[in-house]
Structure formats: structure tokens, C-alpha cells
Amino acid sequence: MENLRFDSLLVHGGLESGPAGSTSVPIVQSNAFAYNSAEELEDVFRGRAVGQVYTRLGNPTTEALERRLAIVEGGGTAIATASGMAAITTAVLTILRSGDEILSSSSLFGGTFSLFRDTLSNYGITARFVDPLDLEGFRSAINDRTRLIFVETIGNPKLDVPDVPALAGIAREAGIPIMVDSTVTTPYLANGTVLEADILTYSTSKYINGTGTTIGGVIIDRGTFNWDNPKFPHFEQFYKKYRAFAFTARARKLVHKDIGACAAPFNSYLLTEGIQTLALRMERHCSNALALALFLKDHPRVAWISYPGLKDSPHHAVATKLYGDRYGGLLTFGSGDKASAFKIINGLKLASNLANIGDSKTLVIHPASTICADYNAEEKALMGVTEDLIRVSVGIEDPRDIIEDFKQSLDSI
Structure with a gap:
């Protein structure tokens, strides 16, 4: 059926039949994947053919999770990571370089605050914090080095609720993307389309899993930001080939691949099961x-x-x-x-x-x-x-x- 409603999408969206007609996502517990010839493997490495190479780069179980999460978020692409913090780190480092600044809500999860204040500063990236309810404060804090706005849908643990679409409008005015952490709300309360987010990150360890049995994170690229932008010259080669999804390409081919904070296949399986009852x-x-x-x-x-x-x-x-x-x-x-x-x-x-x-x-x-x-x-x-x-x-x-x-x-x- 087409045009399934949200609750039905959680159960059926992106689900493909497994071996012997299985209706659950198979666990492909393998770290690498073999090919019959050197030519076939070369084609996969060079992008001339689609295929799995190494689980750090991709795995069928994890791809099933990514496909399902992208669908319930209203479209786009997804990258599953080892944790929610891995998702934020990977996404931010895909966009920002030394000398750049991130304009962030001051109402943050402690781990994110530490990443922005302490860790990123070691690499020449500056975080500036603004009250998420102060729209004019965000607008006036943007300068010629600001490359990203970051906000949580509901602050954890402050529980303040910023007007995310309004902040998205400020980001668009400035020609920069907005990244939204929707861990607390999940796509059940509002998906990326409603929030007008360019990129979403969240910890799938929480409500997506729902039982406290696994760790994971995800990055959702909605393909809404125009990376053909002089503020982002490092995206040029990816934009030429991948257009709207230049962010996903740069993340997968560089940062996600090199940092290696990939999702484990068994964790991905547990998360695909959790999605159904979200x-x-x-x-x-x-x-x-x-x-x-x-x-x-x-x-x-x-x-x-x-x-x-x-x-x-x-x-x-x-x-x-x-x-x-x-x-x-x-x-x-x-x-x-x-x-x-x-x-x-x-x-x-x-x-x-x-x-x-x-x-x-x-x-x-x-x-x-x-x-x-x-x-x-x-x-x-x-x-x-x-x-x-x-x-x-x-x-x-x-x-x-x-x-x-x-x-x-x-x-x-």
C-alpha cells in the first residue's frame, strides 16, 4: 500500500522480506563481504557498483535500520552510528572546519555541551551559546564565521521548548543549515518536515529502542540545504556529484568512514524491532x-x-x-x-x-x-x-x- 499513515509506517515502512520469507530484519553478523572476482570488488570500491565491503562502512542490517528511520522522518537519507554522541560528532565535523563557529542553544544535554565547549575547541571550532527562546539573540549572534545552528527540540534537562521552525527560518536567512536533536520528541511528536530541520540527529538508545538494551544514534539528512554555497567550499566536489545529498556523501565518504563510530549489526537489529512499537x-x-x-x-x-x-x-x-x-x-x-x-x-x-x-x-x-x-x-x-x-x-x-x-x-x- 502507498501513503501509509505514521503508525503503519513504523511497522511496515522500508521493511523487505528476508530469507525464507522472514518478516524480521536478518542479523548479518559479518565484518567483511567477499566477491567472486577482483574486478567486482574494484567496481564497488570505485562506486561503479553497489555492494557491501566492510561493516564499518555499511552492513545490510544497519542499512535496513537507516532506510526505516529515513522513511518515518519524512524522507531523505540516514546514517546509523554507534551512539547519539557519535551522530552529533560525525554530523558537526562533516560541516565545520577549524576557524568555523557553531551557534547552539544553551539548553543542552550535558554530553553535547561538553563536546561543543571542550572537545571541538581543541580543533579550532568555537561554540557560542544562546537562550533557545531568544530568536533575536540567535539572529544577532550570527557572524561571518557561523556555519551551523544547533538546537534540541525540548531541552534536556531544562525542558524549554524552542520554536524550531522559526530558528530554521533564521538559519535560511543566514545561508547556513540548522541541525536539530530530536531525541526527546522522536518523529512521533514531529518529524523533520514539521520541524523544518535540514539535518536531524538523535540517540536511538532512548525512545527508538525503548527497553534500555542497546546503544545507537542516527543522522538524518533531509536534502533541503543547498551546499552549493561559498561558505562551504569543502562541499564542492560532493555537491557536483550528489547535489541535495552532498552532506550525506561527505559524511559517509570521509568523517563517518574515518572516525569509525559505526553501528553494530546486532544493535541495528534491536533498534529495527523497537521502531515498530514507538x-x-x-x-x-x-x-x-x-x-x-x-x-x-x-x-x-x-x-x-x-x-x-x-x-x-x-x-x-x-x-x-x-x-x-x-x-x-x-x-x-x-x-x-x-x-x-x-x-x-x-x-x-x-x-x-x-x-x-x-x-x-x-x-x-x-x-x-x-x-x-x-x-x-x-x-x-x-x-x-x-x-x-x-x-x-x-x-x-x-x-x-x-x-x-x-x-x-x-x-x-
Whole structure:
């Protein structure tokens, strides 16, 4: 059938019959691929024929995952990587060179903040951070060295919601691409077409996988940016041959190949299985998160709560415009101080205390002492991390059990 709706695309999109009529993606657990003649292998290496060479460069199981993710994102091409951070690193280094600058949202996952602030600076790439809600701040911060705008769909863990299409418009005005990390929202809330992103990156370890069993990432190139641009002379040879998908060509033939942060075939298989149930799980994550947020909002031990699904959230209007009545599975709340935050976490019996999101199970963490522990007070404030903040990745358990777990812990302090 053509023109399948989103939920059906998750199950059937890009799926091809395997050996003996198998309807699951086969696991091709091989590091290299043999050819009958030297001429055949030469043709593949020179691009005269299509074929597999080495799993670092491509693998049938991983290609199946890439095909399916590209389809549910509304078209384009995909490159699966070893992790979400590998996806961001590969994508950024495909575009930026020494002397270039990236203009990034200040509301970032800690690993991305570290990559931009610390690691890229060692290679002559400068990151400038702007409040993602300040559109004019982004516009005025662009200079003649800016080559990329980067933003998260929903800040993690700040949970602010930028107007991504508006930021995409600013990028277009400046003649630079916008890269969007949609880990928290997934294509279930909004795909690349809705967000008007040129490139998307996200960790497939989270909601795509859904069970906390594997690590992975993906880069989606929607083919919407014109790389025939004097700001990007290093794309010239790729644009001449690959046109709209010059980014994918440069990433695959250089950065992805040379860095080698490729997806393992078995991980790719697990992720293709996870894709099928994404809509069902995300629907439950969203509804459970809203139910928990409404409970926490009225609990006397909760000093504040942030969830874009709450009608009094300052981010509710933009989130509703972009994502409809679905606001994701993450929420944060504060208890007043670090000591009480620790007591709440230690008192939970159902939720797990660990550094992950997007699992079927409810997860909690105290970011200030863990994933953001290496940052100073000013940097934590930039990311919206306070000493009393607890991040909750709301699972798909019965919402009554989740609420009862938080109630008994809060009531005990």
C-alpha cells in the first residue's frame, strides 16, 4: 500500500522480506563481504557498483535500520552510528572546519555541551551559546564565521521548548543549515518536515529502542540545504556529484568512514524491532508524564515543576503548536534543596535511579551531582540545572503505580 499513515509506517515502512520469507530484519553478523572476482570488488570500491565491503562502512542490517528511520522522518537519507554522541560528532565535523563557529542553544544535554565547549575547541571550532527562546539573540549572534545552528527540540534537562521552525527560518536567512536533536520528541511528536530541520540527529538508545538494551544514534539528512554555497567550499566536489545529498556523501565518504563510530549489526537489529512499537510507547509515555506532572504540581513537598504539557507552563503554547497534545515523556521538578532531592530519589521503589531516558521503565536522576557534576554554577544555570532538580523519564507502567511510588516517597520526607 502507498501513503501509509505514521503508525503503519513504523511497522511496515522500508521493511523487505528476508530469507525464507522472514518478516524480521536478518542479523548479518559479518565484518567483511567477499566477491567472486577482483574486478567486482574494484567496481564497488570505485562506486561503479553497489555492494557491501566492510561493516564499518555499511552492513545490510544497519542499512535496513537507516532506510526505516529515513522513511518515518519524512524522507531523505540516514546514517546509523554507534551512539547519539557519535551522530552529533560525525554530523558537526562533516560541516565545520577549524576557524568555523557553531551557534547552539544553551539548553543542552550535558554530553553535547561538553563536546561543543571542550572537545571541538581543541580543533579550532568555537561554540557560542544562546537562550533557545531568544530568536533575536540567535539572529544577532550570527557572524561571518557561523556555519551551523544547533538546537534540541525540548531541552534536556531544562525542558524549554524552542520554536524550531522559526530558528530554521533564521538559519535560511543566514545561508547556513540548522541541525536539530530530536531525541526527546522522536518523529512521533514531529518529524523533520514539521520541524523544518535540514539535518536531524538523535540517540536511538532512548525512545527508538525503548527497553534500555542497546546503544545507537542516527543522522538524518533531509536534502533541503543547498551546499552549493561559498561558505562551504569543502562541499564542492560532493555537491557536483550528489547535489541535495552532498552532506550525506561527505559524511559517509570521509568523517563517518574515518572516525569509525559505526553501528553494530546486532544493535541495528534491536533498534529495527523497537521502531515498530514507538507510537504505542510514546503515547503512553506522554499520557503518563502528564498524569504524574498533574499530581506533582499539587503536592506540598514539590517546590516547582516543569512539564510543557501543563497549561500554565511558559512553554505550553509553542509545544502545542509544534507537537499537538503530546508533550513527551520527560519532566523535572524541584524539592527545595539537594538533601531533599536525594531523599525523594532514595525513597522511590518502582523508579530506577540511573543515567538514561526513554526506557519502558520509569527512571530518575539528580543531574547536578551526576551528568552535570563537572560543570560550574554558571554553566549549570545555563543548562537549567539546579541543586534541587530531579529529572524523571516517565515509563509505560500503570500510571497509578507511578503516582503511588512518588506519593509514598514524597510523603515520607
